[in-house]
Amino acid sequence: MKAVFTAVLGDLRRRKLQALVIFVVILLSSLAATLALNLLVESDAPYDRAFAAVNGAHLSLLFAGDKVSTAALTSTSSAAGVVATAGPWPVTMSTASIPVGSTEVLPKGASQNGQTLLGFPIQLAGRTDWNSSVDRLTIESGHWLQSAGDIVLSRDMADQLRVSVGDTLQIDGASGSVPMKIVGIAASISPASPGAWVLPSQIGALASSLGAIDQEMLYRVSPSATDQDLRSASQAIVANLPPDAVVNSANYLDAKRTADRTTVVMIPFLVAFSILGLVISVLIIANVVSGSVISGYREIGILKALGMTPAQVINVMVLQIVLTAFAGCLFGVPLGALASMPFLRDTAHALGLPAPFTATIPLGLAVSGAILAVATITAIVVGWSAAHSSAVDALAKGAAPSQRGTRLSAWLGRVPLPRAFGLGVRDTFASPLRSAMTSGAILLGVATVVFALGLHLSLARIFEDLNRGNAVPVTVNLPQSAPPGSGTPGQLNGKGGPPITPASPAQVNDLIETIRSNPDTARMTVETSIDVTVPGIAEPIPYYAYQGDSSWIGYALISGRWFSGPGEVVAPSALMDQAHLKIGDRFSAVINGKKVLLTLVGEILDQEDNDLLLRGDWTAAAAAIPDIQPGSIEIGLRAGVNSDVYAAGLKQSMPALGVRTADRATSNATYILFNSVIAGLAIILAIIAVAGVFNTVVLSTRERARDVAILKAVGMAPGQVVLMIVGSVTLLGVAGGGLAIPIGLIFHHQILTLMGQVAISTRIPPSGFDVFDPFVLLLLGLTGIAFSALGAFIPARWAASGSTSHILHAE
């Protein structure tokens, strides 16, 4: 065994460059595999795991402080189904002001006044302990409250205000502004968590003049799997309390559904990237290992001549590879785990979860084991024949220059190209297996780039479509004749808009006409939402009725057309699938107890209301509900009109209106997350593909050192040497790049379809797939040449600058 180790160490010392190449390739491969698998593992129900880890609350109830005593609230912990509680904690609404200089952008909902930003609404909770039995907070930066004057912000609030630990917030209390120092940023997984935490003793001073001090209780209940379970638990909790004690309630299932939706969208492309990464890794590892073993044939002959058995020879080869590969994994796996942390943090951010920190030891061991297995098997397979051949054969095989005189290379030699480049091109297939593996790595690398770019462009278009392409820059929530007891002051409109106040139908009509006559209004459509029962759907779903032309409001059509006549409707894919409807179907629906005949004319991309809704003409709704009231107005603006200015103008002239402007799709955290994951993985896989070319060229130039020396001796200049060596892989780049385009497009189409269907229950509009300009595809095809040139350049420079005289005089 000592002889084996001596041979192994001797070989590693002598072939440092080759060992370095194997090390780098294994490092990159293990990094990519760890990163992809880590994301994949972490994407498996992250909400559930985070929720379990911090003992999140299933129910969050806010009780009116003047209606119920602390003792009564404490006694709810013994209600049926309740297994743990936290609270009661005093909670109040206030407003925060921060210096203008501490923000980059004016936070939404705030107004600017001189040097400060005023009136940013913030919900404050008084809490002494972050580490409570229910809803353990995750301190992401800074520390927990230590004294009066300290404030810990929720991460969302810190993001919105664009402040960080150390900044000071002015909280506008009833008796004046109170400076509060931000000492920490924390995350809570529980529903309806507050914007900031302060010590309970400070709540009174920080409450605004209008803000009541309520009491928050958090509950863990059992069972808790369904909405019905949570409703039952809520009823049991409030059974012995006054009827109007509950101000607000929230449950974890809504947050979980939102998080799961984002997570499940990621899984198809993470799986795709993982597969691509693993296949590229396997190809390159097999390539680098087989090249290393083949180039060691001469040494194998010498070892056999010295008396080593075939088993010992194989041991030498395998140990050389495994030692180097192990070193690569030793660095690659931790680096992969580290590289995955920003992505995991972004994922957590997008899902509204506490930042994860996961030990990936089992995963790292699995990645290392798989890589070492691939390397070992390749070394054994490639080295088997050499180990079992005679010493003379192995020596001859290792020493003999390859003939390389194939018919294909002769044909390539006749292609009219600059001589140096042409000499390289004709050497493309000198080692067919290696060429195939290199081309395969380039192919997968370019396919990854095509796939990633396609996904990025498609997601941008789909997010834009979901945002309706900013076709509706301003939406106005109209005042309603709200039924008594249906809301409280400050209640949000059903679509998440600003507060609304009651008004008569005549007043509403006046408001509509005022908006219509505004010179900056280009077009508008009045909308309202009513319940409709559709065959095949258990619960009533919203029917959005539109008055006037609504074809411009920006819902992307997947198939069919936008409605244009009475009784015509459009619907999202999920509704069509669940109700077994297809374009052109006529079906009976029930609105307000009356049967209405509807015709489905279009399938739209629409993610509101759990993808179960209809959008159609006003007439059908008005036929069933004669006194139907307008709910909102979608407004298109004339070119050049700023939506914020327009909205501010409306709000100023008509304070009763709830006015909101469209969000920009690119600021969406989920969209940013997807893009960062896609870009990160694509870059790493592209680097691995380039490393594969690098490895091939290093091996080839070592084997061709004599040929290169001869050419230099007869006058080939260094630049021509570089050109020749780059030329030897250019054809592989062309082939890999060319084939990669259709493969990348297929991946893109299939994964996007899967993301839509499996994850968000929708088909994708044709525009979501048709994202590549032919010129861009041509450029992407050339990426293969870029990969090959990048990978070949450094070893080509080495070959161009290497010594020649000693090679030429050796036989």
Place this chain on the structure above:
Amino acid sequence: MDSLVELDHVRKVYDATGAQAALDDVSVSIAAGNLTAVMGPSGSGKSTLLNLVAGLDRPTGGTVRVGDVELNRLNEAALARYRRTQVGLIFQFFNLLNNLTVLENVLIPAQLNGVGRSEASRRAFELLESLGIAQQAGLQPARLSGGQRQRVAIARALINRPTLLLADEPTGALDTQSGEQVIDLFRDLCQTGQTIVLVTHDPRLAERCASRIVRLVDGAVVADSARAEVLR
């Protein structure tokens, strides 16, 4: 007679310590139109001297001048240009490219020099014809005998009409008969006025072709005499 090659106090060491010099303070001047043989035992520095004149290696000290060009001052690209325009190189082990045909091997220096394919081919066929291997133009070097391969190497060395032909043990890997043929070729070349520097162990080659013989031992010139003196 004007000298074409001038080595002035040339020193070449390979090891970092500089203790063992491959060439030590060598000064040699070689006239144009002659065949100069460089002889000496193994390790005497013959090939090193040839590499320096070919621009394949650089001296540690001193200067190497060929014609008006001081090789020390040239960068790698200029040295490559020098090799393909001024020098023809012939090696003991031929150093042909096995993946190319005989014709393609001969054509390469011309093509690297920017000569058009048709003109280069015409010149290559002329050379192959004159060297008696035109029939083998389409074959790969592995199919040729040692003597034929060396003639291919000579054709390749001559394709760009070099000022200086450098040959390192051109008969060293050949059987007697092939060696004789190569010796005749060198004699013919010499008669055309081609300047040749020849490194050889082969006294036959030196005696029959060289007008001057330089003897090296341990990196130093120990004798430098005209052939007539040597023969005497």
